[in-house]
Amino acid sequence: MNIDREHFRQALQRTPFHDRFVALSTTEEWMAWNTYKVPRVVDKLSTEYFAVRSGCAVMDLTPMEKYRITGKGAREFLDRLVTRDISRLRPGRVTYVAWCNDEGKVIDDGTLFQLGERDYRLCSQHHQLDWLLMSSMGFDVHVEVETHEVAALAVQGPTSYSVLAIAGINELEQLKPFDIAEVRCGDIPVTVSRTGYTGDLGYELWAEPAHALQLWDAIFGVQGRYDIHAMGLSALEMVRIEAGFIMPGFDFNTAESTVRDGYDRSPYEVGLGWVVNLDKGHFTGRKSLLAERSRPARRRLKKIVVDGNKPVGETFIFDGKNGKQIGEIKCATWSPILKANLALADIEYIDGRLPSQLWVRIDYQRELKWLSTWAECQVQSKPFYNPEHRSATPPARY
């Protein structure tokens, strides 16, 4: 094996798209994601945010953990792994899944791609190889890490469909949300899925690392008023909160990294009850989740809108002005498109019910002087932002 003797000088790996980000970066704001160097902001946060919401944003997805799961028992293995009933998943389709430890606490969530009859790709936020291998005992299944073998780009926003069409990917007209298509972009093979983490129309492109730059150039070569921008993780954080998507390890502690008793969370507690099917047969954590179902809810991660326009951070939630502390905000953003303070908050229930009032104290600065105010919070059950164009098939052409 050829080992780069100088590898230690480079603390973070470069993705196959890295050179293009370097060329575009004006901020030099980089951050680490799964051992890769990725931009927090490439040029301007507001530009990148609005590219997702009204143009086309392109983000590097390569660092996302990717596992190839194949073999005769792949379906049974996955069925025992995840909480969701995946019996209706077919080749060419993607589904959102979560998985738990024995105690019914969430280890991670992700997207499950069925690429062939007994061929799956599982994408996750955190490294899962140890858990997947531990779970594979007793199944005829092969699990392989392909994080570094697949270059992945998210192309998201209302004009993304048109941009890809002009870039030479023409077969996406009938591609419905969570569909997968094997296409070509010029002479390179690309797998496209209509998936994303933005709550907008969007696609994820999967290609060989050797073809990464060619793919990038095809997209950025599209001329016209499509508002194409490279995007960093800061803008992603804003749009994913608007879409109401959770982030394991940030909005709640993942089960296998939790030390303190009670600091991990069940799928019900983080709003993933809809991906739990207790009747589908055995899966890891089922017994614990059945038991949890029979007890009153203790806490829930809720979408809340904080009144007013003072920026709310990660802070405590109270049951009234100067009241008792009953929870905390796990992530928050000002939504430019909704003109509202949005947050996901972990709230303790009282006798199995959501407390009737939620308040936050917002400490903020005005010309470096600290001020404080109280704001009430409204709980939302639907995604904050869910435009019709997100799921329209065929998508609108620009």
Added chain:
Amino acid sequence: MSSVMTERTDAIIIGAGHNGLVCAAYLARAGLNVLCLESADSAGGMSAPRTIGDNYHFPGLAHVAYPIAPAIRRDLRLEQFGYESGKAIDTVALDANGKHLTIGTNSVSGDGLPESDKKAYPKFREQYLAFAKALRPLFENKPPRLKDMEFADKTTLVKLGWNIRLGLGRETMYEFLRVAAINIYDVLNEVFENDRLKGAIAVDAVMGSAMGPRTPGTVLTWLQRLQGELNGPMSLQSGGRSQLVHALTQSAEDAGATFRFNAPVDRILIENGKAFGVELSTGEMLKARLVISNADPRSTFTKLVGAPMLDAMFANRVTQIRGAGVVAKLHLALSGKPAFSGLPEPQMGDRLLIAPSMNYIERAFNHSKYDEYSEHLVLDIAIPSLHNNALAPEGHHVMSVNVAFVPYSLEGGWQEQKATLAYKVISQLGQYSPDLKSLVIDHELLTPQDIEEQFRAVQGHWHHGELSIHQSFMMRPLHGAAQYDTPIEKLFLCGAGNHPGGGLTGLPGRNAAKRVLKLGGAK
């Protein structure tokens, strides 16, 4: 067996070893309709008699035993069904030069034994039997859960605390706390001088386990063995053990339990996380309200249940249960009565040990760690035909030898090396009994792999899993299944792999039956 009958089965017990029999008898006595399935052609499991040739009969894997616990004897009315504890025997620590030691329950004698050892022995025994007695509540009840305790768990712990603090008294309690988790090597060196005496006692602390005298926790394994002595003295199994199996079978049948032999179970049937029956190797399905497995926990979970039916971490923990068998059994058919140099004839019916010092045992153990066996083996010998002449043709005898520290996986494989081991054991015995070799007319060697195959106990471990501290009490066989119930509803465990462990105690079977009845198994 008609399907009508099986449909009414309350409990299927997998395996008619002695714990399965005890459990079956208790449940049948509580009014349950019990069906006990056994893969072999008779009951008893590892304690079932074996025959080589046509006429040489052996008592099974365990050739010595202690009387069964009084509670079991009483509850199952075993005396009524012919059970009697056998005649008490001593242990003889053999010496190649004929200076043998005789070790009894309260005294020790022999050439060259220092007076101090003779004096120390009864006191030492008394103290350790008191320790063993203090631990009794822990053994006779299900192991207490430390989290989400039930009332019964608190009672067990209160009794245990009472016994240790008030039963033992302050000074003795301190001594107990000092030695409970240390090794037998240090303890015996503190008390005794004579190497063979120390070796003989140490054998009882390590026999059946992958432990040497210096292994931490060997005081605890010895205290576990002494639990049996609280019921009465050790006796040789010469049909007497078969009597236990026989009496248990009778007691179970008397209470209405039924048996099927030659009926190996392939799979436990599970739906929706709940066991509802078993599938035999013939494909026949038998349904029952409860399934109780006397198979070892690893086989039960990985083979009969299957990892896919279990949570991932639990399934993984099952594979981490330690328990590779380390004892082989050699059965010898002899054309005459063997003689041991310097050993008076009446003593030949005792248990004979070749374990001349604790270092000798430790060295023998060392080899087993590296998938090999020592040229100087630890041997535990019995001649059952001296107690029961029906075991061999007239004038002939049978000898049973436990060969300790024989690895489960031998470097180079067992296939070609079995005969070598048998030859070596016979040669080693020849140093103490010169005419033995000429008397051997037939033999059977059971390596740990043979024990695994023939008794369906994974890795051929006597106790279905090491009796180490991390696999004892509320950790036996593993966290998540340590109270005889399992993650699978209606599936219970009752074998030696569970608390309080192996040996012919019947306690796992009894504790399991009580647990089954408590958790809604009763009619």
